Amino acid sequence: MELRIFTEPQQGASYEDLLAVAKTAERLGYGAFFRSDHYLAMNVEGLPGPTDAWITLAGLARDTSTIRLGTLVTSATFRHPGPLAITVAQVDAMSGGRVEFGLGSGWFEDEHRAYGIPFPPLKERFDLLEDSLAVITGLWDTPIGDTFSYDGKHVRIEDSPALPKPVQSPHPPIVMGGAGKKRTPALVAKYANEFNVPFKSVDETADLFARVGQACRAVQRDPAELTYSNALVVCCGRDDAEIARRADRIGRDVAELRENGLAGTPAELVDKIRRYAEIGTQRIYLQVLDLADLEHLELIADEVMPAVTDL
Template structure:
């Protein structure tokens, strides 16, 4: 099993002066310490549960581009791109650019978007949920088409591309797509039809087992290979407090098919946490 670090909180002590250095050092330690993936949020306001708009938040793809230059191994992604924020043709180009400049380490994490306050606050249209899912499916079709090299004009309900050209192409053929969320009727169907990975919300083993059974059913319906999908999950807690107990729980999730656990550094010192995880947890986690 692998570890992904999700750097969701920039509000650490003296962030006004140390935000960049702390982010950089956390990513470098993760890169050198066996962590497989590093993600940041696609939010323009901090989430209210972490303090809301008055707290610091960096734009996601600019941050990933910076991290590409200071790391060598980590897969880089947003967790997850909000479909409402970027036209899909431009999004495909953005992720392609990240893939080229990172040496083939980009992943498109994407979802239907949800944070209405930041949409209204910054003047971004926030369609109803049904339309957001329609736009998500069209976006998935468009990025896959651009990454395949197919320049046929695209005519959808919400998006029309007269000339879907993408030069240079991504180094990966194509970059993997991960869809975030656990919705059984729409989200997991889109995973089965368009994605390479899912990212489920951290729930009990029984709940995860059920979600994966639903995903398997969608795969059977659309004719895709369930076993080939990467199954990832957000997990909350601090493994450094009791690594043995944490690893025992991870063994349970691994038997269900989860291959990566994504965690946000707790507390005020993500550098120390990433160091501790790399030294005491990641080597043992990789053996599961």
């Protein structure tokens, strides 16, 4: 089991805040630093305001040295796929090949309205996601010296030189997720290296893993080729008082967090992580909502990580 750090900077974080978390995570041995790709805070003021996901990762690519970096997940509605392929390839080069590329259809309509981004109906967003995956992987996988063309439902590419190439070969790992029952599993089976289930119970996760496995077999792909992961909010403390203090800092109820996330003492977290491991989870993205609490990361690294590494 690998533990990764997952942040929500739209809730209120500067680049310096994110850098401090990323460098702490790197020092403590977490597998990766990921961030969401959102432009609008949810239920908080979100000062000083949003930061762009790929500009942030470009900075972290130069300001860190070993930790892997990625998005959970970039919205296909935010960026044209051709320029996005260039951006991700460049950040991959800047990091020395440490980028992981999460991509989804987009879901938060309010942020689209707030920043003038078109928000088509769900079917069109999935069509755009499928076009984006085809274009981005097509550009990356085209041999140097050849050109790439594509005629999709929403995107047309003509004779692109398909440059630059990422450092990682054949390309950065593609992370996809969600709870969709048909198109999501099919796209995961065709394009993804990792399937992520955000904020779901063990039983719900097992069902979604099974759907993706069925989709893989339908296209003659071995489901074992995928990495299977979860994202869960984390709130760990050595005793009830410390747990309650951390829950209060993020505006959440302890009982609710114990039910829906990873909350409690280190022993409680280990027990719940073991239950996810038993149904096939290989990575957990710990959603850290209080970015100033670096001691939280240290506690988990000291008392949880060693107990779950071999699960």
